[in-house]
Amino acid sequence: MENPETPQLVSKSEGKVRVLLESVTHLVPGSDRDEKLSFVKNIVCQRHWKRDFDRSQERMYPYGDFFGLKNRNCFFLIDHHGHDHTVQEEEVPVIWYKWTGESLIHMNDTLPLWIQEELKKWPFTWEGRTVHRLPRGPDGNFEPKVQREVIKSKLNLGIPMFARDIEFLREHPEHALWLKARLDRELWAQIEPFCELPEEVK
Incomplete structure (x- = not known):
């Protein structure tokens, strides 16, 4: 019997969906951080919606994106909500990919438990997020x-x-x-x- 808390993995989705892309830092194309992040966002959206990333329809959250270092596993969560900005938290299917440096591979395996636990920390709705800001001194500078x-x-x-x-x-x-x-x-x-x-x- 499937665990009801296990994210439902699908190959495609017409509605709301979470796309998890896994790769290794030095395999993500781009001459700088901005180019690398743009590549990730656009390759996923081109695959599913035949267009580039649209901030009005998607949000992206990188994890382990240490592009200053090589050979580090990195993950990118793209939440597609379309134009529906429902406040109430929702359970949506997950599509899992790996970028090999040459191609985007769809993964049909069950998500590892540690990834399932991490996803729980990232609510699908924006209202569920907590934004942490670094403290500044009275002069506006960091201590x-x-x-x-x-x-x-x-x-x-x-x-x-x-x-x-x-x-x-x-x-x-x-x-x-x-x-x-x-x-x-x-x-x-x-x-x-x-x-x-x-x-x-x-």
């Missing part, structure tokens, strides 16, 4: 411990650094050291030239 987390996140996600990020690294060698201890080597190499670390720790 140093928050700023270093922002820089770490940008590097992992493949988001370009701003001038204020580089200035922060130069002015706060202690936080640059914190990043050095927590970043992959390939990411640390991108910012090391901007960090003025004491000679004994270089």
Whole structure:
């Protein structure tokens, strides 16, 4: 007997649907993060609706999208609600794909349990979402411990650094050291030239 809480996997849907695309970070085409995300959104919509992604009909949520790193599993959830913005939460079917780097493969297997549990954390209706914003100081800037987390996140996600990020690294060698201890080597190499670390720790 099927578990009633297990998402219903389908091959296509004329109505509301969740499309889960799974891939590996370096297999997603694009020269930068924006191009990669646009590729994911459009290849799914072209497959099902013969058009590009339409923000009035779909929403996309990336997970594990660390484009700054290679060989990382990544997932993209595209919720298609059409023009019906019902407030009440709904159970909708799920279509699961894998992008191999060359083609989009439809998966007929049951979703792994851990993915089923993650999907429960992402309500289909927008009203069910909670948006978390990073705290800022009275001057409108991030506190140093928050700023270093922002820089770490940008590097992992493949988001370009701003001038204020580089200035922060130069002015706060202690936080640059914190990043050095927590970043992959390939990411640390991108910012090391901007960090003025004491000679004994270089």
